Amino acid sequence: EAENAYYNTIPTFATFEFTDNHGLNVIEFNHDGTAWQEIANDIAGTTWDGTEGNTPAVYTLPVFSALTEGEHTIYWRVTDDAGNIATFDWTFFKDTQVPSGNLAMAISGVTTTGMTITGAAVEDAVEGHEYYIFDCVNDYVYDKLRAENINQYDLTGMGTNTLYQFKYKVTDGVTNNHATTAWEDDANISDWSYTYSRHTLSVPPTIATVTCDKTPETWYNDATFTFTSVDGFGEGTNVEYYRYVWDRHATHSWNGMEAIWDANDLAVTATDGDNWYLHVKGYNGDNIANGTLDLGPFYYDGIAPYAVAALNGHITENANESVTLSWIDDSQEANFEYYEIFAATFGNYPTYAGGSEKSAPADYAAADASSDWTSIGTTTDLTYIHTPATRDYYYYVVFAKDLAGNYSPVSGMTECLSYWLGDVAADFGVINGNDISLLAAAWGGDVASYPERNVGPTVDGARDSRPDPDNAIDFEDLMIFSMNYNNTNYSSKVSAPQKGEIFLSMHREVVDGKLVAKLYLTGNENTVHGLNIKIAVGNDLSAENILKGDIWTDMDFFMYTNEDGILEITGATLGNGTTIDGDGLIAEIEFTMNGENTMTDFAEVVARDVTNQDIDIILNPITGISDNYSTESNLSTYPNPFSTSTTITYNVEEAGMVRLMVYNHNGQVVRTLTEGMQSAGAHTIRWNGCDDKGTALPAGIYFLHIHNGNNTGCLKTILTR
Structure with missing residues (x-):
């Protein structure tokens, strides 16, 4: 075994041998200078390898367990047969203790994808080297093997919001003189520390990780706003859960008591108005927050705009196929978007036969779905000009729309033509x-x-x-x-003047053998705009000349026709608000008399004012003397005026056809009292003030006309009620 090495187990010598040239006798040993102890004696031969006697072939230091920690020296003393002594020594270090210290771990610097793990430092008092071994318990990654004096690691590339568990142990530098591959097993090694756990942080919320089904700063009429955590919730996702607040503040002061959103989509409800915000704060599995997000503002409006008022449509001035629309909207709201105009037509221009009136749609949906109504445009103004491609009579309604998609109730309906009546010449837009x-x-x-x-x-x-x-x-x-005429605009409004009594008279006379009938208008104070006079003409009269009277100017319209015994004279002043200027001659008619039936009488008279409303015309008795007019009828009535009935007396000169009729002041026959053959002499008839249908006539002036051969008579009577 190598000297000066560290051992935590009993050193064992695989080769342990002493030799001498003569012969060995005694082998002894001690440690650290203690008393010698005999290993073998009476050795025979020159070599002792530990196999003699009961001594094992592999020598194991017998006193290792009794030695203290630290440095020790072993001594061997060998004596040969001649009494010569040789001494040998071998030094080593005993170290059976693990490094000392509290195995605690600190985890710091936690991010979404990393953290720092630090094991508490230890000290080895004997060998003097400390080695650290780290293990990720859940075996994701990060098994850090034996490394000297490295007790801290910065870990990266970790999953977000993921739980990681770590433990570590320590060793010293004891090698037992083995190869380096066995050092970790040979060293004094501690037990594992406690397991320490930590989640990586959640991903801070952004508009990419928390989305809404509606767009900020956009109006909606749906009060529900649905938010989605894009990656879901839970272990290994972007976030474990969010705390959230839904309110009308742009920011939020967090207190940790807010509601939790940890599954599915989040549906929140707004009340009417703008500036709604969702505030979220993300947490990981360790309830550690990482980032906040203020989503918004969101706008909700569930209240429809008010209906526009005073919708008015009229033909665009001096134009053709064009309508100008206008309306009032005093309650236009802040999130107003536009007005949408719908139109419908009566149909079948120009006669309008078979066309139909249109009624306003109930609401926007009805208008949009209707086959009659069509959206023709939008505007943000209070006016709109519609230029349809065809002439027709148009109906219009308007809806106000707000940015949330709400439509107002339907406006009042207006209707008008898209062209000026009478605009028939090619120079459209003016009537001339x-x-x-x-x-x-x-x-x-x-x-x-x-x-x-x-x-x-x-x-x-x-x-x-x-x-x-x-x-x-x-x-x-x-x-x-x-x-x-020259009035395709609305620049001046006209109204009918106060009407006094206006009279129409016919004066007949014979001039140079011709019957001349003159028509006069009296009592006219710039009231009459147009006249249509129909005169019944006897079949022995032929109209030769019809002359325009002095009440007409060169600019006025004057026209006559003569068909089927009716001479019709029509005239009108041209232009807005124009009237016949005062009294005067309407027309002078010259007839050729071809026999005895030279009667002329008012058949129908129509007069209109500047607004085309009827004017009551009082028909004066026909005046003048001619050979076809006789006063021999002695026409009279009593009482006159009358209220319920009157008795009419007349004289028939010659037996024959007699016709007695009642005319109103417009020259219309309202009652035929008698029509048939009568004998000569005096006759009476009673009139009850009713027309031919038996309906009571209104109070007023009436004219009795009698015809008997060539004799004609006329008498005014007054009916009171």
């Missing part, structure tokens, strides 16, 4: 002489050939309302054309 000429050219003609000129009447008489055509190009169309 070109359009009036086209109207005149189609006057009384085939409506099917000119359907776009058949615009009247409208449903309420207004110049921009939906047409309800009468299948004739006539006075009703003229009224619409005339009101829109």
Whole structure:
């Protein structure tokens, strides 16, 4: 065995031999200078190798166990037969004690992927060297083998939020003179320390590891916000659990008492408003926090905007196929996004036959699903111009939408045309002489050939309302054309003036053998805008000349037709708010008389003001004297005025056909009192103030007209109620 080595077991000498040239006698030994002890005596021969007698062949130091720790020297004394003495010595160190110290471990510097493990230092008082052995109990990694004076390791590459367990033991430098491969087994080695455990840290929460089904700073009308821990929870994942708070503060002061989120998705609920935040703080399996995250702000609005008010639509001024919409929204909220406009059509321009009225949709969903309603655009303004590709009568509703996707209740519905009535010439967007000429050219003609000129009447008489055509190009169309003439805008509003009594008179006279009938308008104080007068003409009269009267200007429209015994005279002033200026001659008609039936009488009279509303016209008795007018009828009535009934007396000069009729102030026949053959002489008839249907007529002025051959008479009577 090597000298000066450290041993913790009894040194054993595999080769232990003494020789002498003559012969050996006695072998003795002692340790550290103690008394000699005999090993063998009376040795025969010159060599002793420990095999003589009972001595084993391998020599084991007999006193090792009794030796103290530390350095020792063994002495051998050999005496030969001649009494010569030789002394030998061998020095070694006894060390059977492990290094001294408390085996405690400290774990520090813990990160998401690493930590530092430190074993408490020990001291070896004998041999003087300390070696440390570390083991990862759960056998993930990090078995650190015997290393001198290295009691600390910085570990990296570890899994996040993962539990690691460590222990260590210590040894000294005792080798028992063995090869280095056996040193760890030969050395004095301690038991393992206690097992020490520690989790790596959780991954600090980020927007990549904690996600939401909704985007921050975006409005939603769903109050539930769902958050996901991307890698889940538990051992080996990014995090063991989170503590969380859902509130309306941008930051949070943590106290460790917050709710725990450790499984599945987290669903939280907001109340109406903005600036909702989710605050999370991550923990590992050792309940050690690592990082916080403030997610937000999130916006929730579950309340629909208010409906817009005062929705109004009208034809865009001086334009064609264009509608200007406007509305009021005094309650526009902070998260307002836009207004969405829906439109529907009546259909079947220009006659609108077979079209249909539309009703407002119940709500946005109904509008969006409707086959009648179509979304035509959005805007953030309080006005919108719709330019449809086709002319029609349009209906509109508006919805306000907020950034959360809530839609307001439906607005009130507005409706209007997309074009100006009467705008038929190619220079669209204005109604001028070109359009009036086209109207005149189609006057009384085939409506099917000119359907776009058949615009009247409208449903309420207004110049921009939906047409309800009468299948004739006539006075009703003229009224619409005339009101829109040079007036395709809304710059000035007109209203009908106060109406006094307005009279229409016919004066007849014979001039140069011709019957001349003159029509007069009186009592007109800039009230009448348009006139349509139908005159029944006897079959022995032929109209030769019809002259425009002085109440008309060169700019006014004047037209007449003469068909089937009815002479129709139509006129209107052109332009917004224009009227006939005062009183005067409407028309002068010159007839050729071809026989005895030269009767002229008002069949129907219609007068309109600047708003196309009817004006009551009082028909004065026909005046003038001619050979076809007679006062011999002695027409009278009593009482006059009357309230319930009156008795009418008249004289028939010659037996024959007698017709006695009652006209209202518009020249319309309301009652035929008698029509048939009567004998000559005086006759009476009673009238109860009712029309031909037996309906009581309203109070007013009425005219009694009698016809008997060539004799005609007229008398005014007043009905009171």
